Amino acid sequence: MRSFAKRYAAAIGAALAFAAFIAAFPAWRGAALGSMGFQTKAMLLVIPPIFILLGLLDVWVPREKMIRYMGEGSGVKGTVLAFLLGSFAAGPLYGAFPFAAVLMKKGSSFRNILVFIGAWSTTKIPMLLFEMAALGKRFALSRLAIDIVGILIIAWAIKLALPRKEVDRLYAEAERIG
Amino acid sequence: MDTFFLYALAALGLGASLLRDRTRTLAAVKKAWKAFEGILPQLLVVLVLVAVALAVLDTATISRFLGSGSGMLGVLGASLVGAITLIPGFVAFPAAAALLKGGAGATQIAAFVSSLMMVGVVTLPMEMKYFGRRAALLRNAFAWAFSILAAFFVGWAVSI
Structure with a gap:
């Protein structure tokens, strides 16, 4: 187990850099502190339910089920499921990463993990409704259509570009973190 | 609304889990905490990066970026700004809508929205x-x- 100081070294460095930034640019001080407060509140609000849900997923969904539904041999069904899982999610993209780690641990295929991340990032249903209202149906729906294609292409391209060994390493890492 | 849905789902799941098995529910909560503590150092770094990025690239600056540039350069600029910033949709969409009404190109706005997400x-x-x-x-x-390719597609789809 790594020590506390080593794990938090980057965070402490970032905090010091932030203090230096505030001291060096008084013009941005108010805005920086304001957005720091806003983002902290947003994170504190959104994090508890996301992590509770991933804890429940971890405990209640058996590995065999996940492999059957979203594993290597799950085919189109698995991809659709990954899309739906990401699309019905709520919350910012950084909430998707720990979730993805649990899905990896449970045996979901890497391609489906990438589809899930892509769907979480762009095809979230509550956001889509909001986008339609603000920017118009044509804008939102054409963006949705092209993004669904894009998510699949990006997932395929990453899978192709990433060596098998690196994917195996990520799965081992997910096992360790989860 | 987003967050409310999330809490409702988590509460429902937690309740159902408690009814079925107390010890497993406790294990789930413990795992949730462990997963959170595991990512906390990176989360704090992200927090600082977001705070600085949003201070430098505030809504007014973003609007200038999206409003001024046209053509390929405008699309590139818009997608870069979108890539760096982290703004929730409920803030970004109305701002983008206002820019669109103000005469910004749909392609630029789409580049911003796509890369933002x-x-x-x-x-x-x-x-x-x-x-x-x-x-x-x-x-x-x-x-x-x-996101740049998608922007041109959306720009074309909106124009037909």
Whole structure:
């Protein structure tokens, strides 16, 4: 187990850099502190339910089920499921990463993990409704259509570009973190 | 509304879990905490990056970026700003709508919205922790390139 100081070294460095930034640019001080407060509140609000849900997923969904539904041999069904899982999610993209780690641990295929991340990032249903209202149906729906294609292409391209060994390493890492 | 839905889902799941098995529910909560503590260092770094990015690139600056540039340069600029910033949709969409009404191009706005959602430069420390440096950088690079393509498609779809 790594020590506390080593794990938090980057965070402490970032905090010091932030203090230096505030001291060096008084013009941005108010805005920086304001957005720091806003983002902290947003994170504190959104994090508890996301992590509770991933804890429940971890405990209640058996590995065999996940492999059957979203594993290597799950085919189109698995991809659709990954899309739906990401699309019905709520919350910012950084909430998707720990979730993805649990899905990896449970045996979901890497391609489906990438589809899930892509769907979480762009095809979230509550956001889509909001986008339609603000920017118009044509804008939102054409963006949705092209993004669904894009998510699949990006997932395929990453899978192709990433060596098998690196994917195996990520799965081992997910096992360790989860 | 987003967050409310999330809490409702978590409460429902937690309740159902408690009814079925107390010890497993406790294990789930423990796992939730462990997962959170595991990512906390990266989360704090992201927090600082977001705060600085949003201070420098405030809504007024973003609007100038999106409003001024036209053509390929405008699209590139818009997608870069979208890639760096992390703004929730309920703030970004109305701002984008106002810009659209004010005469900004649909292609530029689409480049901004797409890269805002798909690309996360400031959240890279978190993404790398789970996906490794290589996969995280690849995903963001691909997503950024794609968001530009998507922008031209949306711009075309809106114009027909």
